[in-house]
Amino acid sequence: MNSILPASFYKQDTIQVARHLLGKQIIREIDGHILSGFIVETEAYTTDDPASHAYRGITARNAPMFGPVGHAYVYFVYGNHYCFNVVAKDTLTKAGAILVRAIEPCDGIEQMTTLRNGCSGYNMSNGPGKLTQALDINHKLNNAELTKSGPLYLTQGIDVSPTQIESSQRIGIKVGIDKLWRFSLKNNRWLSR
DNA sequence: CACCCGATTATCT
DNA sequence: GATAATCGGGTGT
Numbered sequence: 001m002n003s004i005l006p007a008s009f010y011k012q013d014t015i016q017v018a019r020h021l022l023g024k025q026i027i028r029e030i031d032g033h034i035l036s037g038f039i040v041e042t043e044a045y046t047t048d049d050p051a052s053h054a055y056r057g058i059t060a061r062n063a064p065m066f067g068p069v070g071h072a073y074v075y076f077v078y079g080n081h082y083c084f085n086v087v088a089k090d091t092l093t094k095a096g097a098i099l100v101r102a103i104e105p106c107d108g109i110e111q112m113t114t115l116r117n118g119c120s121g122y123n124m125s126n127g128p129g130k131l132t133q134a135l136d137i138n139h140k141l142n143n144a145e146l147t148k149s150g151p152l153y154l155t156q157g158i159d160v161s162p163t164q165i166e167s168s169q170r171i172g173i174k175v176g177i178d179k180l181w182r183f184s185l186k187n188n189r190w191l192s193r
Numbered sequence: 194c195a196c197c198c199g200a201t202t203a204t205c206t
Numbered sequence: 207g208a209t210a211a212t213c214g215g216g217t218g219t
Contacts (some may be wrong), residue, residue: 034197040200043200051200052200053200056216059215059216060215060216061214061215061216064208075200075214075215076213076215077199077200077201077213077214078198078199078201078202078211078212078213079199079211079212080201080202080211080213080215081201081202083201084202084204085198085200099200100219101200107202113206116209127197127201128200129201129202130201153206171201172199172200172201173199173200
């Protein structure tokens with residue numbers, strides 16, 4: 001079975017969910033056809049974390065991080081790129097999200113190549129801004145529900161054993177680099193950098 | 194309303 | 207390895 005992940009999956013400690021997301025499948029439905037990929041790299045961002053958008057409190061932009069779990073938090077950066085995050089936190093925590101940094105393409109690879117202006121292979125989805133382009137994820141999907149069938153949702157995907165998971169410093173931030181909250185699959189060819 | 198800058202990427206050298 | 211591109215949100219006046 002490759003069932004849709006329920007809200008309870010996301011209602012746990014953000015760091016743990018970041019680990020559990022590895023191997024899960026992102027399904028993007030566009031006009032009845034499907035693009036999909038398996039998550040191979042994630043980063044956790046919590047409330048008491050200077051690197052997190054949520055650190056300085058709620059704003060119009062980061063509001064999804066404070067909202068219900070299992071929703072998408074999509075934001076625009078550097079004037080060019082969208083980043084796709086999954087809202088996850090335990091019941092006592094105010095805000096938390098997990099940035100998806102890389103996926104292994106599965107379904108609809110031909111169309112993803114087109115969306116990526118011809119880029120194929122690992123270069124198609126080995127970065128947070130690249131995978132959103134490959135899956136046509138943009139601001140319209142901000143706050144989308146990922147726990148039910150629709151334009152964007154996550155399913156069980158493939159099993160990953162804890163021994164396959166590697167943790168390291170998060171990328172592209174200047175504070176909070178002491179936390180090893182970036183998780184990836186060891187020796188995976190679809191990883192960024 | 195002006196200023197600053199970022200959870201990035203592509204394209205150079 | 208270095209840097210330009212690019213623009214909306216956040217902050218302070």
